[in-house]
Amino acid sequence: MNNRTHRFSHIVGTKTYLFRDLKDLMAKATPPRSGDYLAGLAAGSAEERVAAQMRLSELPLATFLDDLLVPYEQDEISRLIVDDHDAGAFAAIRHLTVGDFRNWLLSDQVDETVLAEVAAGITPEMAAAVSKIMRIQDLILVGKKCRVVTRFRNTIGLPHSLSTRLQPNHPTDDATGIAASILDGLLYGSGDAVIGINPATDNVPQVIKIVSMLNDIIDRYQIPTQSCVLTHVTNTIQAINRGAPVDLVFQSIAGTEAANQSFGISLKLLAEAHDAALSLQRGTVGNNVMYFETGQGSALSANAHHGVDQQTCEARAYAVARKFKPLLVNSVVGFIGPEYLYDGKQIIRAGLEDHFCAKLLGLPMGCDVCYTNHAEADQNDMDILLTLLGAAGCTFVMGIPGSDDIMLNYQTTSFHDALYARRVLGLKPAPEFEAWLKAMKIFTEDSYVKLGDQLPPAFQQALLRLS
Structure with missing residues (x-):
């Protein structure tokens, strides 16, 4: 030996x-x-x-x-x-x-x-x-124990808080459908992390159209939040160069150079996008302008793992994220499929590992508590992971109508799920967003959602337009 x-x-x-x-x-x-x-x-x-x-x-x-x-x-x-x-x-x-x-x-x-x-x-x-x-x-x-606070138009990651990404995806990018989902989410106190859309049609003109619509909604109702279209970083750079009102730059990242090449990105390209977003100076309380998503198995699926286990490859992706001081990072923990995380037990463990490692490295880590329909998992598993992540100080989770993303075809957390986690664990949205919710009479003064028959006055006309 x-x-x-x-x-x-x-x-x-x-x-x-x-x-x-x-x-x-x-x-x-x-x-x-x-x-x-x-x-x-x-x-x-x-x-x-x-x-x-x-x-x-x-x-x-x-x-x-x-x-x-x-x-x-x-x-x-x-x-x-x-x-x-x-x-x-x-x-x-x-x-x-x-x-x-x-x-x-x-x-x-x-x-x-x-x-x-x-x-x-x-x-x-x-x-x-x-x-x-x-x-x-x-x-x-x-x-x-790990506390990571970031800022753009609100302050995310403060003690006793849990933010949410309002994810109003639509299979045809229909503006009315997207707006209806945004209204639904706001009425449950969702959207302080970001209003973020995965476009069904992924090209620069469509990105500009969606990001402009989101900007109009945020401006009209003076919502202290930020928007993001989850397109490839090169599309976002082109949209910025064409004058689009981009808040956050999104990109999926991985833990090896070869895996990132399979995504069509490099550290140099991410630095270019970071600089482009900073040049717009659209943040009001801070300048964290990047939004990254990760997930165990991405390097393996690209045959770019160098013989390194998938959880360690995932942690290496956090070095990429840390370089650019993002507003948000999240692991889409069960999205890649059962080939990588087979069942609810493996998904739960992976979600908590990802959150722990990223927070330890100083990242504002959230989690898309999710699974694909062919995994050996169900919504009860997601309830367990959501609750454990809330107890662990997770920065943000997803909010999707009915927990079913009809565009990406996977199961995640709903507006109701995020509301449950906040109530059970005594957590609140970002303070600026919470103040807005109270001013709009969506929240009561003790920060409970007003689930009554009467729509808040500011949204009554909006509902008529949608109908």
Whole structure:
């Protein structure tokens, strides 16, 4: 047994488990999920998984600075992680092993201030590693401690808050249908994170048409929120160049350069889009102008994972997001399908891992609590994940009419679901948006939705136009 192999081995009873390298150890230590089995990376047994977790817990955190999972020369995300690493912030935890790091994170002495101070010193691989040896309650407790606040036209991520993306998608981009869904969502207090639409017809003229309509609605009713059309970043740049009233720039991102190339993006392109959005100066209380979506399995589906497990690849995507100081980031956790997260149990675990890792790295992390119709999951699983994420301090969730996205054909959370989470957990919208809801008489003074027969006066004429 050579020294390198011995470095990644662990004895359980009379059996010695050998792990080829750090990538293999990380993959074998990952709680079971279908994507890692599909890639041939998962542990072969529960005992091997425990052996890997035990060995992983003994590794110094500094190991991840010296032993890169994806070579520096081959991948611009690896270069970003190394080049942007804050050695000063890392100094406070440099002496810890992965297991010690878990204990440190859970200790009462570590609060949101301490976590914010070390965030820039934590690499995605460190966050992924410690998450692999944490229970669900650990992920929730530490996620709750992390406080990340961002601003554009309102303030998102404050204590005791849960924001929502109002997602009024329509299969034909019908303006009346979109407007009706927006009205429905606003009446349930949804939309403070963003009013964000996935266009059915994805081209620059359509993007300009939709973003202009959203801008008119926000201006007409003076809603302290922001809009976004979830199109490819190149379309948004062209729309900005043509004078469109763009608030947020959207892009799906992944954790390797090759996976991002499959999306048609690079760090240079994202920087161009970031600069273009900042030039518009449309924010009123802040200038966080980016909105990113991620999801476990994207690198594997693009055959661009470099033999790295899907959860670690996902965490690496957060390094990309962190670079551009986004207003919003969310994992579309169950959207890619059961090939990557097979059932409700795997989706729940993945959603909490994603939230924990992103918050630990200093991101305003939300979650699209969702599943596809061919996954072994149902709305009860989503209720569990939504509740756990609310307890964990999740920044925002989705709000869609009836929880069924009729354009993207997947199941997520409804306006009612977000309202449930706020009521049960004592959470509120962004303060500027909450004040607007009260002024419009959608909320009562004690912040309850007025679910009566009488439509708020400001919207009565709007309803007549829709009908």
